[in-house]
Amino acid sequence: MKGCLFSASLVLGLAFSALCPLFAQTESSREGDSKAATGGARPPQMNPGFLGRDIPVFDPGSDVAGFDGKIWNVNNNRLLRARFEKYLNAPEETGEADLKYDATVDRILFLLSPGNPKGPQVEEAWKLLPSASQYESDANLCIALSDAVYNVWLAKNEVGKIEMANRALLKEKSALEWNYRLSLEPETTLGTTNNPSGSSDEKKEAREAKIEPLKEQLSEVKTTLANNRLRKEASILQAKIDFQTLLVQFFAQRRFQHVLIGTRFYRTLFGDGDNRLLALDQIASSLPVDKDAGQARVRAKFNPKIAGRGGSEAGAGGGVGYDRKESGSGGGAGADARSSGAAFAMEGLDFGVENLGVESLVGAGASGLKALGKMVNSLSQLDALANEAIRDVNEGIKAYQFLLEQNELKSATERLFETFAMGEYLPSVRKLPRSEKRRALEFTRKTNELLAALEVNDLTRAEELIRDLGKNAKDFDTSKPLAVVETAKTVSAMHLAKAKAAATSGDRSALESELRSAMEIWPRNPALAEVSGAIFNQTDLQQQALNDFDRLFAQKNYRQIFEDKLRFIAATTLYPERQEKLRKVLDQIQLAESALLRATELAKRGDPAGAWESVERGFQEFPDDPKLNQARAEFTTRAAEFVRSIRTAQELERKQQLGSSLSWYLRAQQEYPNSDIAKEGVGRLSEVILR
Amino acid sequence: MSRRAHQQISVTKLALLLAGVGFLGVGGFWLYRLMGGQYRTVETLDPESYYENANNLKGNTYRVEGWIGNSLGWNPGKGRLFSIVTQSQNKDYVLPIFVPHDLQTINIQKKQKYMVKVMVNDQGILSVLEMTKP
Numbered sequence: 001m002k003g004c005l006f007s008a009s010l011v012l013g014l015a016f017s018a019l020c021p022l023f024a025q026t027e028s029s030r031e032g033d034s035k036a037a038t039g040g041a042r043p044p045q046m047n048p049g050f051l052g053r054d055i056p057v058f059d060p061g062s063d064v065a066g067f068d069g070k071i072w073n074v075n076n077n078r079l080l081r082a083r084f085e086k087y088l089n090a091p092e093e094t095g096e097a098d099l100k101y102d103a104t105v106d107r108i109l110f111l112l113s114p115g116n117p118k119g120p121q122v123e124e125a126w127k128l129l130p131s132a133s134q135y136e137s138d139a140n141l142c143i144a145l146s147d148a149v150y151n152v153w154l155a156k157n158e159v160g161k162i163e164m165a166n167r168a169l170l171k172e173k174s175a176l177e178w179n180y181r182l183s184l185e186p187e188t189t190l191g192t193t194n195n196p197s198g199s200s201d202e203k204k205e206a207r208e209a210k211i212e213p214l215k216e217q218l219s220e221v222k223t224t225l226a227n228n229r230l231r232k233e234a235s236i237l238q239a240k241i242d243f244q245t246l247l248v249q250f251f252a253q254r255r256f257q258h259v260l261i262g263t264r265f266y267r268t269l270f271g272d273g274d275n276r277l278l279a280l281d282q283i284a285s286s287l288p289v290d291k292d293a294g295q296a297r298v299r300a301k302f303n304p305k306i307a308g309r310g311g312s313e314a315g316a317g318g319g320v321g322y323d324r325k326e327s328g329s330g331g332g333a334g335a336d337a338r339s340s341g342a343a344f345a346m347e348g349l350d351f352g353v354e355n356l357g358v359e360s361l362v363g364a365g366a367s368g369l370k371a372l373g374k375m376v377n378s379l380s381q382l383d384a385l386a387n388e389a390i391r392d393v394n395e396g397i398k399a400y401q402f403l404l405e406q407n408e409l410k411s412a413t414e415r416l417f418e419t420f421a422m423g424e425y426l427p428s429v430r431k432l433p434r435s436e437k438r439r440a441l442e443f444t445r446k447t448n449e450l451l452a453a454l455e456v457n458d459l460t461r462a463e464e465l466i467r468d469l470g471k472n473a474k475d476f477d478t479s480k481p482l483a484v485v486e487t488a489k490t491v492s493a494m495h496l497a498k499a500k501a502a503a504t505s506g507d508r509s510a511l512e513s514e515l516r517s518a519m520e521i522w523p524r525n526p527a528l529a530e531v532s533g534a535i536f537n538q539t540d541l542q543q544q545a546l547n548d549f550d551r552l553f554a555q556k557n558y559r560q561i562f563e564d565k566l567r568f569i570a571a572t573t574l575y576p577e578r579q580e581k582l583r584k585v586l587d588q589i590q591l592a593e594s595a596l597l598r599a600t601e602l603a604k605r606g607d608p609a610g611a612w613e614s615v616e617r618g619f620q621e622f623p624d625d626p627k628l629n630q631a632r633a634e635f636t637t638r639a640a641e642f643v644r645s646i647r648t649a650q651e652l653e654r655k656q657q658l659g660s661s662l663s664w665y666l667r668a669q670q671e672y673p674n675s676d677i678a679k680e681g682v683g684r685l686s687e688v689i690l691r
Numbered sequence: 692m693s694r695r696a697h698q699q700i701s702v703t704k705l706a707l708l709l710a711g712v713g714f715l716g717v718g719g720f721w722l723y724r725l726m727g728g729q730y731r732t733v734e735t736l737d738p739e740s741y742y743e744n745a746n747n748l749k750g751n752t753y754r755v756e757g758w759i760g761n762s763l764g765w766n767p768g769k770g771r772l773f774s775i776v777t778q779s780q781n782k783d784y785v786l787p788i789f790v791p792h793d794l795q796t797i798n799i800q801k802k803q804k805y806m807v808k809v810m811v812n813d814q815g816i817l818s819v820l821e822m823t824k825p
Contacts, residue, residue, distance in 0.1 A: 657744065657745055657746050657815050658745075658814050658815050658816060659741065659745035659746075659787065659811070659814065659815030659816045659817065660741065660742055660743070660744060660745040660746075660815060662763075662787045662816075663738075663741060663742050663745070663784075663785065663786055663787060664742065666760075666774050666785040666786070666787060667742075667784070667785055669785075670783075670785050682763060683764075686763040686764035686772050686787075687764065689764070689772055689787075689789060689814060689816055690764045690765070690766035690769055690770070690772055691766070691769075
């Protein structure tokens, strides 16, 4: 039944993998957000595909199956992997006990062989079976075989007893038939005159009374004879079927040596030349098949409707449904892919599995067994297959050893796995030295690690493993996996670059989206943590800078803002209101700085009045600037008269004493003819006076 | 006899008389200048007071003598504004004077010396009432 299920899934996968290329255009055009975005670098579970993830897909090229977002190598399931790794780690079975076991098996095979000069020695061989089963490698299978042989003998004894009983019954039957014939003869012969007065009816009744018991006894004897014949046949047949079942089981267990021993026993025990294999039919007949349940069917209908159209759009639809009424499940998919310019649309794929249930699967299993029974219908075929399997396994081991010598680990490991899967219990497999197996184990572990790394998109580890495998295994093609890894890395880097750009432009939505995309493609990308950390640190620093700016601006500490201008320029980039405030502050401080610079220069030239005036102008704009205050105080003492004239003029101007104010301005101008403040004051007041 | 007496006024005496008259004239002129010339009856403006608080001098008339400095402005309908440099206690003081439109006929040029009669107007400005070259 398992085999049938596997076949069904394989057929399903193959059918889809064959159909997939038909939709290559559809898929590529529709998967703009996944495959196109990653350059195909994402593993299959990241690319839903045009049928979604609900339908299993098998890629025969890579032996990889995908379903529901998961991928796995069909050769690499946990059970097989565990058994294979256990085998690879196990020591070679070349101990004394193992050698003795092999010798015993060989001896049994020799004793039963038709080539034995003494002819098949069944009893001798049978006696060796219990001793063979004492070894661990045998797993007590020889005892089971011994019991089966013994059962055959018991059945044969039973047949002998039945034959003896039948012989006695035949004698009894002859006697009864004689008596019966005598009872039917006329009475005259035996002096019926003893009862001369009896009527004819009475005579008839008396005769029937004598005959009737004889008839009944004769009938019983005949029935018993017939039953015994049937019992004899059935006993032999049952013994044959039991024996064959055991052999089929051995074959299924891949115990090919036991199959050979069994078939040789069988031929000797049942020397009637009847080698028909009845066990498979018998097993099939014993399955509880419900004929009303019907059969499971795979339904696939492809009726494409293709159309070209203009425009620029993209859409897709797919679905899987379950029809409870019809007890069937089905999947339907429609794809509509349109690219800009020359558009393309296609739909019309219908796929499903109908009537899938336990009963239908049991029926399918029974049918499969019957079909298998028709293909393998004699023990000779079973024997030949076992021999062929042994030869194939031995050859596989030799091939493995040769490939190992050539350092072609990939092929060697594959050959060993195949050989192990077929002939796990054969001596050539069990005797393979552990040192030789370890190399395959190492390769297997690394390939499994590689699969795991690719499944979780750990590209760094995957790349390491690929390079390591390529170095150690000459036949391991690194180009394809490396291309996948490199492409994925590039795409991840592109997403990170976009994330940086989004962070700079303040597009938080794009930032999150790009970071998520980069993380999906390469979750353990070292640059991811670095970039995201930098972005978030930048965000923190930015926020801190903004807070500082707001505080300093409120305090009118423009000088401090000016000192940290680079930090605030970067921080306020995204905030136009703050940016405008900063711009004004910087402009003002820039003017103040210019005033200070000019003042310094004038002071150097021995023009303290000009220096003071320069500082004073800056001071009027930024009275809180400490630098300007300091310079203003310094130059005030150095140009005291001029400063007094200007300040008096300004004070009187404020008091609307135009004449006095103007006089002081004129005096200041007399003291420092280049004074702009005085000039402006004179001009301003003159205009008022002449107005 | 009286006729002889009349003829006795000598040339020397006449020359001395004329010299005396001339001396008196020069002295008078000097004295005139010294006393303020034409506006000698008008009080001389104290620049320090003006500098200190011109509003306190509003309505007063003063005499100012000095050299014209710069032209500070001109309103054709109202007049002209000049600066004048005057001296007081050996210190130069620059003062603004307003020459009303009525005195537009006077050509005022820089560095000319003028004797000005001014009045402190309601704006505290020295408004020229009369002005003449000394």
